[in-house]
Amino acid sequence: MIVDLRTIPHGSRDFEFLIGQDGWCSDKQEDQILAFDAPLQAKIRIYRAVEKYEKYLLEGDISGGLQVRCDRCLEPYHHDLRSHFRVFLALPVPEMDKAEVELVEEDLEVDFIRGEKIDLDEVIREQIYLSLSMKSLCSEHCSGLCPICGRNLNERECQCHREQGHPGFLKLKNLKTQKK
Numbered sequence: 001m002i003v004d005l006r007t008i009p010h011g012s013r014d015f016e017f018l019i020g021q022d023g024w025c026s027d028k029q030e031d032q033i034l035a036f037d038a039p040l041q042a043k044i045r046i047y048r049a050v051e052k053y054e055k056y057l058l059e060g061d062i063s064g065g066l067q068v069r070c071d072r073c074l075e076p077y078h079h080d081l082r083s084h085f086r087v088f089l090a091l092p093v094p095e096m097d098k099a100e101v102e103l104v105e106e107d108l109e110v111d112f113i114r115g116e117k118i119d120l121d122e123v124i125r126e127q128i129y130l131s132l133s134m135k136s137l138c139s140e141h142c143s144g145l146c147p148i149c150g151r152n153l154n155e156r157e158c159q160c161h162r163e164q165g166h167p168g169f170l171k172l173k174n175l176k177t178q179k180k
Contacts, residue, residue, distance in 0.1 A: 001120045005056060005091075008048045015044045015120065019064075032136060033128065034076050037065030042124055058087040062127055068136050072144035073152050083131040087123060089113050 001017065019040040024033065044060035061084050068079040089111050143153035148160040 002117050003046065003120055005046075005048075005089075005116045005118065008046050008056065010048055012045050012047045015042075015046070017042055019121075019124070032069050032071075032132065034067040034069060037067055037078055040064035040081070040124075042120075044120060044123075054091045056089040058085075058089065058123060060085055060123075060127070062124060062131070066128070068132070070138040070142060071135050072137060072142045073154055074145065075138055075152065075154075077138035079132070079136070081128065081131060083127055085127045085130070087111065087127075089118065091116065 001015070003015070007013070019036065019042065021036045021039060023040065024036050041063050042060060044058055047057040047059070049055045049057065061082075063082050066079045066081050067076045069076055091113060138154075145151065146153055146158045146160055149158050151158040
C-alpha cells in the first residue's frame with residue numbers, strides 16, 4: 001500500500017489492513033520466511049511533526065503466523081508473530097543533498113526518505129524480518145542435520161562415524177610434535 005505523506009494532516013492518520021496468505025513473496029530461495037500461515041493483520045498510525053525538517057512517526061502492530069525455516073534442520077515450522085514498532089521518517093533538508101552534513105544523535109534514529117510517498121508493504125516486510133530471532137529453531141532440542149550424510153537427526157539417527165571435537169581443530173590431531 002503506497003501512502004502519499006502529503007495527505008497526512010497535522011495530527012495522525014490510521015491504516016488497518018490484512019495481508020493475505022499469498023502476500024509473501026520470497027526474495028530468494030534461501031529465505032528464512034517461507035509464507036504466511038494465515039492472513040497477517042497490520043495496524044499503522046502515521047503522525048506528522050514539523051521541526052527543523054519535516055518528520056513522520058510510523059507506529060504500528062503486526063500479528064499473524066509465519067512459516068519459517070529452522071536454522072538447524074531446515075524444516076519449516078510455525079512461528080507466531082506479534083510485533084510492535086516505531087519508525088521515524090524524515091524528508092532530507094535541501095542543503096543536505098549538496099554537502100556533507102554531520103549527523104547529531106537524534107538523526108541516527110531517523111530514516112531519510114526520498115520523495116513524499118512510502119510503501120507500507122516494505123515497512124511491514126522490514127519489521128517482520130526484525131521481529132525474528134537471530135537463530136530460528138523449530139524446537140529448543142532440535143538436533144539439526146548430520147554433517148556427513150545430511151540426514152535430519154530429529155527423525156532418525158544415522159550410522160555415520162563422527163569425530164569428537166570441533167571440526168576446525170580435527171586436522172591438528174594429525175600433527176606430530178618433535179621431542180627435544
